[in-house]
Amino acid sequence: MDIVEVRDLTYKYPTSSDQVLRGVSLRVKKGEFCSIIGPNGAGKTTLCNAIRGLVPHFYKGDMQGEVLINGQSTMDVSLADLALSVGFVFQNPFTQISGIAKTVFGELAFGLENLGVEPDEIRRRVSRMLEVAKLQDLAERSPFEISGGQQQRVALASIIIMEPEILVIDEPTSQLDPQSTEEIFEIIQLMKMQGKTIILVEHKIDLVAQYSDHVVLIEDGSIVMDGSTDEILSDPAVLQHGTSLPQFALLGIEMRKRGYRLDKIPITEAQAVEQIGGYFTEKAVD
Amino acid sequence: MNKSEKSYVSSLYPITKLVFVACLIVSVFFLYNYIYDLVCFAAMVAIAASDGKGKAYIKTILKTIFILIVLIFLMQSFLHSGTHVLWHWGILTIHKEGIWYAINLSTTLLVIGGAIALLFKITEVEDLIHSLENSGMSPRATYVILSTLQIIPQMKMKSAVIMDAQRSRGVETEGNLMVRIKAFFPSLAPLVLSSIVGTEERAITLEARAFTANVKKTCLDMPQDSKHDKVLRIVLLVLLGILIVGRIILWIL
Ligand SMILES: Nc1ncnc2c1ncn2[C@@H]1O[C@H](COP(=O)(O)OP(=O)(O)OP(=O)(O)O)[C@@H](O)[C@H]1O
Ligand SMILES: [Mg+2]
Numbered sequence: 109m110d111i112v113e114v115r116d117l118t119y120k121y122p123t124s125s126d127q128v129l130r131g132v133s134l135r136v137k138k139g140e141f142c143s144i145i146g147p148n149g150a151g152k153t154t155l156c157n158a159i160r161g162l163v164p165h166f167y168k169g170d171m172q173g174e175v176l177i178n179g180q181s182t183m184d185v186s187l188a189d190l191a192l193s194v195g196f197v198f199q200n201p202f203t204q205i206s207g208i209a210k211t212v213f214g215e216l217a218f219g220l221e222n223l224g225v226e227p228d229e230i231r232r233r234v235s236r237m238l239e240v241a242k243l244q245d246l247a248e249r250s251p252f253e254i255s256g257g258q259q260q261r262v263a264l265a266s267i268i269i270m271e272p273e274i275l276v277i278d279e280p281t282s283q284l285d286p287q288s289t290e291e292i293f294e295i296i297q298l299m300k301m302q303g304k305t306i307i308l309v310e311h312k313i314d315l316v317a318q319y320s321d322h323v324v325l326i327e328d329g330s331i332v333m334d335g336s337t338d339e340i341l342s343d344p345a346v347l348q349h350g351t352s353l354p355q356f357a358l359l360g361i362e363m364r365k366r367g368y369r370l371d372k373i374p375i376t377e378a379q380a381v382e383q384i385g386g387y388f389t390e391k392a393v394d
Numbered sequence: 395m396n397k398s399e400k401s402y403v404s405s406l407y408p409i410t411k412l413v414f415v416a417c418l419i420v421s422v423f424f425l426y427n428y429i430y431d432l433v434c435f436a437a438m439v440a441i442a443a444s445d446g447k448g449k450a451y452i453k454t455i456l457k458t459i460f461i462l463i464v465l466i467f468l469m470q471s472f473l474h475s476g477t478h479v480l481w482h483w484g485i486l487t488i489h490k491e492g493i494w495y496a497i498n499l500s501t502t503l504l505v506i507g508g509a510i511a512l513l514f515k516i517t518e519v520e521d522l523i524h525s526l527e528n529s530g531m532s533p534r535a536t537y538v539i540l541s542t543l544q545i546i547p548q549m550k551m552k553s554a555v556i557m558d559a560q561r562s563r564g565v566e567t568e569g570n571l572m573v574r575i576k577a578f579f580p581s582l583a584p585l586v587l588s589s590i591v592g593t594e595e596r597a598i599t600l601e602a603r604a605f606t607a608n609v610k611k612t613c614l615d616m617p618q619d620s621k622h623d624k625v626l627r628i629v630l631l632v633l634l635g636i637l638i639v640g641r642i643i644l645w646i647l
Binding site for chain 2: 162166187188191192195196198200203204205206207208209210214217218219220221222223224225226227230231266267270
């Protein structure tokens with residue numbers, strides 16, 4: 109059974125004039141890293157809100173179809189209970205700080221305190237999480253007095269520490285520099301290795317190519333492409349939907365156009381080295 | 395300040411501080427006497443100072459309540475009529491009664507505003523929330539208190555960001571009072587709007603951290619209530635009781 113299943117979902121915000129999602133269906137397997145891409149305003153965040161249950165519990169509005177988490181409809185589970193299985197991290201680091209804890213340490217502990225975890229266990233888990241997110245040096249600082257990139261790591265760590273099975277992450281790096289972006293992706297990668305299911309919205313397509321297993325392209329509230337990362341991100345059709353392709357895919361497509369025979373279009377640096385590099389060595393041998 | 399040397403004030407249980415501040419505010423209504431108000435205010439400054447926060451406290455007061463009080467003082471002294479004219483110019487008249495009324499009202503406001511500001515200078519939000527929950531308040535109620543309290547620091551932080559943005563668009567934000575007032579209004583709309591949006595996202599944040607989950611919470615660093623605190627709270631409430639009863643007896647007689 110798929111851990112997340114969206115069935116023919118149509119949704120309209122109370123204040124939007126048009127439907128924001130139209131007949132969206134999506135399946136995500138357990139342990140899969142699924143990326144959602146598409147132009148601005150396509151409905152990516154709204155889809156995340158639906159998976160997290162904020163649509164329709166928090167935003168109300170008209171919803172048809174259903175979202176199943178582990179086979180159970182989000183309509184039948186309270187937001188607080190859903191939070192235990194679906195962790196949600198969003199774009200703005202500032203509003204993801206609880207505003208209650210005095211220190212970064214306390215910020216990470218906050219969610220566990222609310223769940224009633226034993227103090228010793230909390231301390232153990234927070235120490236481990238500080239290490240994973242490389243936040244040890246900031247443990248005693250106020251969460252408001254650190255940089256945006258550090259705040260985003262704190263936000264991510266505060267959700268991960270609660271050990272949800274599914275992580276929904278909406279453009280976590282859009283306000284961050286390349287270094288901080290890298291750090292966020294390292295943490296996400298680690299979560300994937302621990303078997304978490306990850307649903308990520310991200311515009312940085314090269315990173316999507318590098319990390320995800322499954323890519324979904326949304327445009328105007330409908331899923332227009334859905335498949336494995338290799339399949340979708342090597343398809344020039346993506347360019348027709350207001351979305352870019354990885355630089356290596358563009359190179360590969362251009363090379364094919366000019367008559368170079370490539371077995372497949374590369375989408376990451378590693379694949380490019382294999383495909384194109386191989387081509388040149390073969391040529392050199394000829 | 396050295397952290398290991400805890401001041402007396404910071405060793406008190408947050409609820410004790412809350413009771414103190416509440417008693418102070420209630421007492422002001424029953425005495426309604428500007429000398430008492432000023433004594434209270436001096437005491438509050440002294441309390442903040444004993445916790446090493448005197449300067450910061452006065453600064454907060456000057457930046458917030460003080461401006462409001464000056465405005466109210468001016469308005470009340472002009473609006474209140476009486477029989478003893480102190481000053482007269484065109485249609486503007488100040489009566490002696492008006493001045494008295496204005497003095498009493500503004501010192502009362504000074505104590506009320508000052509007491510609330512004091513509470514947040516000498517208490518950490520986290521400790522207050524924990525102790526409120528510990529004394530049986532529901533997470534939803536503490537959440538309402540919390541989000542109200544957070545609006546002010548949030549607005550302060552955001553207004554700095556917005557001022558920056560307006561400056562880069564060529565709006566003058568620094569200089570004399572007039573310049574600042576002119577800069578104030580174009581900054582206001584984005585401030586209010588983004589604060590509302592921010593509140594929504596923060597509600598989601600607290601929800602995501604199981605803040606309202608139906609389980610018994612634990613607490614890593616629970617502020618400790620002591621016998622001393624309990625006695626102090628009783629003394630404060632008894633004093634307030636005596637004051638109220640005394641006042642009522644005086645009214646009846
Ligand atoms: N809270 C809301 N109320 C009403 N309409 C909304 C709300 N949030 C989003 N919308 C509308 O829904 C549509 C889809 O928005 P959404 O935020 O899901 O897009 P997105 O794909 O996440 O875009 P972006 O890449 O810019 O983040 C947009 O037309 C937007 O105006
Ligand atoms: Mg979005």
